[in-house]
Amino acid sequence: MRGARPTGTLTAALALATVLAAALPTAASAVGPDDRLDRGHAAVRADATVGPDRRADFTTVQAAIDAAPEGRTSPWVIALRPGTYHEVVKVPATKPFLTLVGTGRRAQDVVVSYDNANGTPKPDGSGTHGTSGSASVTIDGADFTARNLTFANTFDEAAHPEITNRQAVAVLTRADRLVFDGVRFLGNQDTLYVNSTAADVVARASFRDCYVEGDVDFVFGRATAVFEGCEIRSLTRGSTTNNGYVTAPSTSVANPYGFLFTRCRFTSDAPDGTVFLGRPWHPSNDPNAIGQVLVRDSWIGAHVGGTAWSDFSGGWSWRDARFAEHANRGPGALVTDDRPQLTPAEAKDRTPRAYLAGADGWSPRR
Incomplete structure (x- = not known):
């Protein structure tokens, strides 16, 4: 793709397809790989446009981000026209309040992707990328928003048997107050690596009406993240016993809020009982990383069995983590001794607002 072309003052108001819901979405409205985002259109003002040709202000997403001003206190909107943008994208900490909006009718009309894995050699020969370095998109700028688009890591495992470290991140977040709608x-x-800048730093992210797919630990990290009305799809790895883990939280013991899934759908084409809801990740064997996950008021497919949580290598037991469920339904919503359940009284205060408010009272829908 080409870089930026010279631009003048951008004053035109552009009609952008945004994810606007008058009411909270239901789990059935989650954005699947072939679902349309028929949630209406709104006219918003774009500060820059990205497209595959010179009719747009920029031809790469990164060029538009590089041109955005630093230190914003209100949104700077970048409109992405339909197309696939094969590039590594980084949102620096110096550029808060960036908003990326796909202008297609569906989230899959705008795709931002790359194909590095942990074990992919760096072009300069200085080693491999590592897990964090494999990210197609890295977000370090606070108050970032993305709507109506797709982020992907297209690393082809089958085509690269020589690469054994296959962690391949689509999005890495390290900033606070992030919003993803219809992504x-x-x-x-x-x-999806939802993280923070340090183990004792809380970073919050809201995912609404989104679609997340993967196989091993595909939602992981120490951030506080709320998933509302999302589809969480586990891909099969062809095993008859273990097809992976949805989550791998590394929540600090000082943080009561890790991952909350509410009104979501957990789906898969994997055999029954071969997928786990999660396992506790202890980076560098950190004993203070006591993962926290709550799955509540959600539909769970038969791919999740009677034992929904798994130990992590190194002797870390899932029973020492903070894993729980509440009021789930579906063929995989089993209640067993290996699936801790919150009481109604305990669940009452475990809400999206409680997870996201923090000391500043942040509300992503305000």
Whole structure:
């Protein structure tokens, strides 16, 4: 793709397809790989446009981000026209309040992707990318928003048998107060890495009406993340016993809020009982990483069995983590001794607002 072309003052108001819902979405409205985002259109003002030809202000997403001003206190909107943008994208910490909006009718009309894995050699010969370095998109700018588009890591495991470290991140977040509406996250192992800048730093992210797919630990990290009305799809790895883990939280013991899934759908084409809801990740064997996950008021497919949580290698038991469920339904919503359930009283205060408010009272829908 070409870089930026000279631009003048951008004053035209552009009609952008945005994900606007008058009411909270239901789990059935989650954005699947072939679902349309028929949630209406709204006219908003774009500060820059990205497209596959010179009719747009920029031909790459990164060029538009590089041109955005630093230190914003209100949104700077970048409109992405339909197309596939094969590039590594980084949103620096110096550029808060960036908004990326796909202008297609569906989230899959705009795709931002790359294909690095943990074990992919760097072009300069200085080693491999590592898990964090494999990310197609890295978000370090606070108050970032993305709507109506797809983020993907397209690393082809079958085509690269020589690469054994196959973690391949689609999106890595390290910033606070992030919003994703109607966004698709595609990958295999380690698709969505929701993290923070340090173990004792809380970073919050809201995912609404999104679609996330992968196989091993494909939602992981120490951030506080709320998934509302999303589809969480586990890909099969062809095993008859273990087809992976949805989550791998590394929540700090000082943080009561890790991952909350509410009114979501957990789906898969894997055999019954071969997928786990999660396992506790202890980076560098950190004993203070006591993962927290709550799945509540959601539909769970038969791919999840009577034992929904798994130990992590190194002797870390899932029973020492903070894993729980509440009021789920579906063929995989079993209640067993290996699936801790919150009481109604305990669940009452475990809401999206409680997870996301923090000391500043942040509300992503305000």
